[in-house]
Amino acid sequence: MSIIFQTKSGELPIDAQNDSETVLFDGLGSGLTLPYECATGTCGTCRARVMSGDVFDVWPDAPGAQRLKRDRGDILMCQTRARGNCVIRVPALVTQAEEGAPRRFIGRIDELSKLTSDVIQFDVVLNEKATFSAGQFMVINAPGVSGGRAYSMVNYEQQTGRLTFLIKRKPGGVFSDWLFKSAGKDAEISLFGPLGKAIFQPEADGDLICITGGSGIAGIMSILEHAIRAKHFPGYSGQLYFGARTLADTFYVDKLAALTEMSSGGLKVTLALSHEAAPSSTHPASELIRLDEGFVHEVAARVLSENSVGLGENAVGFVAGPPPMVDAAIRVLLGQGKLPPDRIRYDKFS
Amino acid sequence: MSWIKVCKTTDVPENSLKKIWVAGGIPVLIAHYNGGYRAMPPVCPHMEEPLEESGVIAGCVLTCTKHLWAWDLATLELQGETERPLKSYDVKVDGDDLMAFIEQELLYEFEDEDDMDDDDFFKS
Ligand SMILES: Cc1cc2nc3c(=O)[nH]c(=O)nc-3n(C[C@H](O)[C@H](O)[C@H](O)COP(=O)(O)OP(=O)(O)OC[C@H]3O[C@@H](n4cnc5c(N)ncnc54)[C@H](O)[C@@H]3O)c2cc1C
Ligand code: FES
Ligand code: FES
Numbered sequence: 236m237s238i239i240f241q242t243k244s245g246e247l248p249i250d251a252q253n254d255s256e257t258v259l260f261d262g263l264g265s266g267l268t269l270p271y272e273c274a275t276g277t278c279g280t281c282r283a284r285v286m287s288g289d290v291f292d293v294w295p296d297a298p299g300a301q302r303l304k305r306d307r308g309d310i311l312m313c314q315t316r317a318r319g320n321c322v323i324r325v326p327a328l329v330t331q332a333e334e335g336a337p338r339r340f341i342g343r344i345d346e347l348s349k350l351t352s353d354v355i356q357f358d359v360v361l362n363e364k365a366t367f368s369a370g371q372f373m374v375i376n377a378p379g380v381s382g383g384r385a386y387s388m389v390n391y392e393q394q395t396g397r398l399t400f401l402i403k404r405k406p407g408g409v410f411s412d413w414l415f416k417s418a419g420k421d422a423e424i425s426l427f428g429p430l431g432k433a434i435f436q437p438e439a440d441g442d443l444i445c446i447t448g449g450s451g452i453a454g455i456m457s458i459l460e461h462a463i464r465a466k467h468f469p470g471y472s473g474q475l476y477f478g479a480r481t482l483a484d485t486f487y488v489d490k491l492a493a494l495t496e497m498s499s500g501g502l503k504v505t506l507a508l509s510h511e512a513a514p515s516s517t518h519p520a521s522e523l524i525r526l527d528e529g530f531v532h533e534v535a536a537r538v539l540s541e542n543s544v545g546l547g548e549n550a551v552g553f554v555a556g557p558p559p560m561v562d563a564a565i566r567v568l569l570g571q572g573k574l575p576p577d578r579i580r581y582d583k584f585s
Numbered sequence: 586m587s588w589i590k591v592c593k594t595t596d597v598p599e600n601s602l603k604k605i606w607v608a609g610g611i612p613v614l615i616a617h618y619n620g621g622y623r624a625m626p627p628v629c630p631h632m633e634e635p636l637e638e639s640g641v642i643a644g645c646v647l648t649c650t651k652h653l654w655a656w657d658l659a660t661l662e663l664q665g666e667t668e669r670p671l672k673s674y675d676v677k678v679d680g681d682d683l684m685a686f687i688e689q690e691l692l693y694e695f696e697d698e699d700d701m702d703d704d705d706f707f708k709s
Contacts, residue, residue: 272652279632280652302632327668562639565650569641570600576648576655577665 239322240267241286242329251317256339257293258283258323259312260427266336270327274313274374274430275385276300277585281312288321294382298585340365340373340426342398344419350486353404354450355414356389359424364396369435369461370454370553372582373398373428377413383427384410387454387555387582391461398426403450433553433580434458437465441549444572446535446564448478451556451584452487458553459494459502468501471547474538475504478531478560481511485518492521507534532563539571546572554581588677588684591615591624595681602647604637611690613674615683618642618658624674624685629654630693631669647671669693 238261240247249265259281262269272280276297285308294300294314303309312323342359349355369391374383390399404411413419435443435458443462445455455475462473479485491504505525506518518524527534552568554561561583568574589607597603597617604614604627614627614636629636629649639649646664648655655664656671663670672693675686 562650565648565653566641569643569648569650573643575664576646576653579653581653 236317236320238262238288238317238320240269240329241322241324242327243325244328244330247329247331254291254316254318256316256427257313258290258310258315258317258321260337260339261317262312263337263430264339266332268330268332269312269325270329271313271430273299273385273583273585274427275383276311276314278583279303279311282326283310283312284308284324285310285315286322286324288323289318290315290321291318335366335368335429337428337430340428342424342426344422344424345397347414347420350401351484353484354401354486355404356399356401357414357419359398359400359426361396361398361426364394365398365429366394367429369457370433370580370582371429371431371457372454373400373426374430375400375410376425376427377410377419378422378424380410380413385430385584387431387457388429389453389456391457391464401450401453401456431582433555433582435461435551435553437461437467439549440467440471440551441547442471443467443473443551443553444535444546444568444574445473445475445553446531446567447476447554448531448556448560451554451560451582452477454555454582455553456487456490459491462502463494463497468498471501473498473502474535475502476507476531476535476538477504478507478509478534478556480509482508482514482519482526488518488520488524492518492523495523505534505538507531530560530563532560532567535564536567536571539567546574550574550578552579554579556584558583558585587686587688589687590679591676591683591685593681594622594678594683597622597683600642602637602640602642604635607685607687609687611687613685613687614640615676616640616642616647616658618647619644620659622676622678622683623647623658623671624676624683624687625671626691626693628693630671633693 251261272278277299279299297314341362345358347357372385372387386400495502509530513526513528552574554564597615612627613624616623631654634651645659654667672691
């Protein structure tokens with residue numbers, strides 16, 4: 236069947252196999268740069284209008300669908316599948332990407348480990364190798380969990396058959412309950428990706444400043460790992476502000492200390508504790524990791540205001556985590572960090 | 586209507602935004618940036634976020650933190666990947682007062698006619 240996307244760049248037709256993928260994934264899989272952010276029904280960015288054809292909505296109650304004009308045929312492309320030929324109008328500039336189109340993978344969960352009382356890390360062994368950029372994510376479908384969930388890759392390899400993910404338990408969350416309770420060990424899952432534009436580009440990017448909280452560290456770990464391998468530091472500086480409630484909620488301290496050591500003084504890591512006084516100025520487990528008190532964006536704002544040197548010309552800000560944290564951190568990067576908006580890349584874990 | 590007093594210039598500190606209801610029940614957002622003032626509708630032209638809360642002014646640039654659409658407040662130039670212009674009312678400073686020229690409320694077309702209705706636009 237064929238899907239014709241009417242876009243601000245003209246008409247772009249694609250061939251779609253069947254109704255097993257959403258219209259968004261059909262289009263992205265064909266290399267079209269359709270607009271999206273969460274790819275999982277929460278943000279509303281993939282809004283489009285069905286001009287003709289038979290489609291169905293896989294999650295009518297999606298939070299991102301609340302402001303759609305249903306009577307006019309408006310849909311979320313990430314929650315809509317086509318039953319046959321259709322024409323879909325997308326209010327955005329869309330181009331055909333040359334490489335790196337996302338696709339579907341099958342994977343098996345391996346090496347589950349609990350990092351804190353509510354954070355789990357696991358690997359997925361893929362049926363074939365994947366290529367991705369540091370900072371990207373996959374949308375994962377697990378047996379018995381309706382709908383996909385976006386999770387950022389923690390590791391970085393140019394091409395790899397093994398992806399590492401990090402998940403923070405959401406109370407009552409369907410996927411996180413599935414993982415924490417019934418131990419997804421060896422479970423077979425399906426993944427679509429890589430997705431996401433908040434990526435590290437070693438040739439173009441200068442100083443790096445990352446602000447994150449909780450599971451938002453996932454994609455940032457991948458970015459820092461790539462930066463170390465690309466020998467980005469100490470020629471450029473790196474700053475990571477990582478927020479947690481208490482010292483007991485912090486994790487990856489050993490990995491962050493190792494990255495700091497490999498950065499030859501280029502990378503500085505600060506853990507911000509929001510609900511507990513910092514017992515010392517550095518982490519009890521490593522003197523390379525500084526401790527500070529307050530919400531992570533406040534700690535970053537303080538350091539940026541005190542630092543007279545400032546960020547270099549091609550500096551890039553990365554922000555990932557819960558939406559209110561992301562908004563507050565973006566404010567700090569624009570204000571105290573003096574970054575222009577087009578040098579800020581973010582993922583909202585909505 | 587015509588030139589209307591909106592507020593005192595000191596009511597809106599530099600690098601800040603303030604929403605003010607002017608006579609006639611029209612909400613106006615005042616932006617005080619490095620170099621001047623702008624008066625505009627109080628919502629982001631992207632997805633209607635209240636700019637008083639989602640907006641940040643740094644230098645001359647107003648950015649909406651929701652999806653990083655941004656405009657140069659001095660020239661109204663669109664920054665980066667921003668896709669729609671800001672609408673704005675003319676402003677002038679008269680002594681301590683900030684005045685705006687308001688004939689009718691400026692609105693973005695989110696509701697009735699939106700960009701997806703423009704058939705010509707989508708012709709390839
Ligand atoms: C770009 C991005 C990257 C992310 N990266 C990470 C990460 O690295 N680590 C991490 O812990 N979290 C990450 N998240 C958040 C993650 O995707 C989940 O929202 C979170 O784990 C909670 O999932 P849950 O199933 O436990 O909660 P639930 O409340 O059950 O579900 C949460 C989300 O799942 C989707 N969903 C729920 N029900 C349905 C349905 N019936 N049909 C379709 N979709 C449905 C929606 O997107 C919803 O917001 C990321 C989110 C985004 C957008
Ligand atoms: S991309 Fe579809 S709702 Fe976020
Ligand atoms: S709502 Fe302001 S940029 Fe999207």
